[in-house]
Amino acid sequence: MERLGWVILVLLCLSPDRALAQALFDVKPVAEGVYAAMARPHRPENGNSAFVLLDDGVLVVDTASTPSSARALIAEIRKLTPRPVKWIVNTHFHWDHYWGNQAFVEAFPSVDIISSQRTRLDMGRMGLGNALLARWSLEIPATIADWKRQLEQTTELDRRQRLTERIQGWEVALPELKAMRPAMPTLTFERRVVLHSGARTVELLWLGRGHTAGDVVVYLPQERVMATGDLLAGDTPYIADITPYEWIRTLEALEKLDFDIAIPGHGEVMGGKEKLLLWKEYFRDLMAETESAYAAGTTLEDAVKQVSARLVEKYRDRFAGDFPQAVEGNVSATYRIVSGQQN
Ligand SMILES: [Zn+2]
Incomplete structure (x- = not known):
């Protein structure tokens, strides 16, 4: 044996x-x-x-x-x-x-x-490729330290497990990322x-x-x-x-x-093509809802809350489990576009 x-x-x-x-x-x-x-x-x-x-x-x-x-x-x-x-x-x-x-x-x-x-152009500029890698090599140790502090302070089991996985994964990856040249x-x-x-x-x-x-x-x-x-x-x-x-x-x-x-x-x-049609429908609703919130004078903060709530209600069962968290970022990105802050 x-x-x-x-x-x-x-x-x-x-x-x-x-x-x-x-x-x-x-x-x-x-x-x-x-x-x-x-x-x-x-x-x-x-x-x-x-x-x-x-x-x-x-x-x-x-x-x-x-x-x-x-x-x-x-x-x-x-x-x-x-x-x-x-x-x-x-x-x-x-x-x-x-x-x-x-x-x-x-x-x-x-x-x-x-x-x-x-x-290829985007990989090399805008801090999105190698420059991002250099920044992360500096920032990740501090982020890991922050996760460790959060882990000490939380007793919630799910959250502890998520933080532990994150800490372990990034601690292993960090030396590799530092040595890497994509x-x-x-x-x-x-x-x-x-x-x-x-x-x-x-x-x-x-x-x-x-x-x-x-x-x-x-x-x-x-x-x-x-x-x-x-x-x-x-x-x-x-x-x-x-x-x-x-x-x-x-x-x-x-x-x-x-x-x-x-x-x-x-x-x-x-x-x-079911998923493709779903994404189109979601984008159309996202734009229409965000545009009308902006036209009604709603602030970014309130629009994120109100539009996200409506979209989550309609789409929660049709997207993956992370949808409710992801949709807020989508609404705020779309608000910046319709308000002319980004195009
Ligand atoms: Zn990806």
């Missing part, structure tokens, strides 16, 4: 990525040679990935939030095929989708990283690129501004599958710097594509 224990320990040490992979991602086939890698809860949060097996290599959509999480993805790919990763597509510039790039470059030195032109895209395009590999066709499409200015959708027309990044995700929409007006237009362009399955940047794989 004791010997068996040692054997298991040695096996785990020989394949740490494999043990890690099982803990971080659930890989599901969605079509012949096409897989969704669904991120499990983790700190720092990982986006989902997708793998497309090509004749001479693998195309990977998004690379998670850290090199160690990306190595977990690589371990999953190696279970599926001995072929090398040839292409990475970064759907947008948010860190939870591309800070794993570096691990792929280390494992597959000739890999090309593709994004829209705008995404690899940047090596190929960019404006609107559309088509990759051909044997019988497979992969379209990379920029359909307009949505979650960010540079969102790319990876579309397989024959398989009727797409990976949407956060342009259409399985959880609640997160409005940062793009107006819901533009986002709706881009979702309308997405709706015109023939697809049965969408692999989102977060949340579960989606069948059909």
